[in-house]
Amino acid sequence: MHITVTEIEKSYATVSAVCGVSFTINTGEIFALLGPNGAGKSSIIRMLVGMTRPDRGTIVVTHQQAHYDHVPRRYLGYLPEDRGLYPDKSVEKNLLYLAQLHGLSKAQAQQEMDHWLAIFELTERRKEDLKQLSKGNQQKVQLIAAVIHKPALVILDEPFSGLDPINQEKVVEFLKTLRAKGMTVILSAHQMAMVEKLADRMLLMAKGQVVLAGTLMDIKQQAQPKPVVVIETQQAITAVQLATLLPDYTVSLQSEHRFSVALPTTAMLSTCLQTLLNEFTVQSVSMQNPDLHQLYLTAMSAHQQEEIA
């Protein structure tokens, strides 16, 4: 399934939620929608699934040579922001009901359910009412419900929310499995470490506008984060000493002997080191590769400053 979104806009009363956003999603890729609360991610998802329509701009969804202005329900697996299974029904009843609603025969539904319950280690819990499960396990059932009918496109709004780190990793593996099966996946998430492991391409938004877009590599080039060095000293160093010695740098203490420094430019490294060497013995210096979390923070703070200016 291929999606081309061109200059879409959406307003609610006085709020401009999406302001001229364009992007494409290619078949079989994992596409991440990122941005702070209120950025417009859910508004975009609601337009993609046809729950609302753009005020302006176009959405073209292409699947098996046919074109649509939103993703047809029969091709869609959707994990909405406000979940929506039946808490008083068993895991099994919920999943079989939904799968059959999507057109699977009882036998197919059973087969798919068994497959996914085993992957999420929920086979033993299938007879329990959904409400009896922990939040994390309920979330896993919701994820299964979104994919049980093998949709061409899966949209997952906050798939990692409420999950502990081990279960977050399981969801990463789950999403990789979907991609391996040829499904196209759109996810919105706040957990940059997870997104970094997964997303083929991403769209970083703020206040309805695109801030950065592309692969992780593209985003690294666009964000131009400050170079960060990690420095280890022989003697213990405190946050107060660091702030006094390096008042013009953004420093972050990682342990008694280790801290990071965000340099305004790489050329400032020698000045920074000379200042430190007057007081401390430096044991190691290494440049740190910015991760998506740092790129996100850099981009957001640059966007905020542009807005103020």
Ligand SMILES: Nc1ncnc2c1ncn2[C@@H]1O[C@H](COP(=O)(O)OP(=O)(O)OP(=O)(O)O)[C@@H](O)[C@H]1O
């Ligand atoms: N139904 C609505 N009526 C009025 N305003 C809305 C409605 N839905 C969203 N908004 C507003 O539109 C803006 C974008 O909201 P949206 O839910 O799309 O953001 P989001 O990026 O998904 O945020 P979050 O990460 O918190 O889910 C916000 O200012 C929000 O208050």
